[in-house]
Amino acid sequence: MLNINMASPVNPILGIDYSFTCPAVCAFTQHQPKWFVHYKKEGKPYPDLPNVTWSISSATTEIKRYIELAEWVLDIMRLMSPACVVLEDYAFSANGRITQLSENTGTLKVKLHEHYPNVPVHIVAPSTIKKFATGRGIATKDDVWKAFIAKRPETTDWAKLCHPKAMKIGSPTADIADAYFLANYGHTHFSPKA
Numbered sequence: 792m793l794n795i796n797m798a799s800p801v802n803p804i805l806g807i808d809y810s811f812t813c814p815a816v817c818a819f820t821q822h823q824p825k826w827f828v829h830y831k832k833e834g835k836p837y838p839d840l841p842n843v844t845w846s847i848s849s850a851t852t853e854i855k856r857y858i859e860l861a862e863w864v865l866d867i868m869r870l871m872s873p874a875c876v877v878l879e880d881y882a883f884s885a886n887g888r889i890t891q892l893s894e895n896t897g898t899l900k901v902k903l904h905e906h907y908p909n910v911p912v913h914i915v916a917p918s919t920i921k922k923f924a925t926g927r928g929i930a931t932k933d934d935v936w937k938a939f940i941a942k943r944p945e946t947t948d949w950a951k952l953c954h955p956k957a958m959k960i961g962s963p964t965a966d967i968a969d970a971y972f973l974a975n976y977g978h979t980h981f982s983p984k985a
Contacts, residue, residue, distance in 0.1 A: 804873060813963050825843075829848065878899075880914045938972075
């Protein structure tokens, strides 16, 4: 269960960049977004970043990890009371991991339907989100990160804080950016019209 002390924004849009190793969720309103990241990592934890809540896996098997991640998202749902969820569709270029990817995401979809049947879940293609973020459907993680820091300049140092020696953007910062653009896309396309 998430143990954080923050006021929940009124019915945010949740953008979920879902994966087995480092999923990220962004609760988006027009004010300050909040991120949640759940990762499998040995050694030093990631640094404190503003408005990011970290969770570290304790699962010992693949199936337990699927359940752990789905329960983590349900905790965020309870905390944030979202208006809708925007979930990235499968990346079919997952190089032999498509079964793991589909089982993991399928577990989440079932849990969302069981516990939140009235919260709309919108599935959006990765290329659509890349195009929304950068103007190009074939953008790289680095391109998406550049678009993210252009929108959220206060995050400029996050990648170096998480991975000081990395030359390219990777997890968790790529996941944080993807979740942000999923939520922002949902806010743009699926928010109830006033």
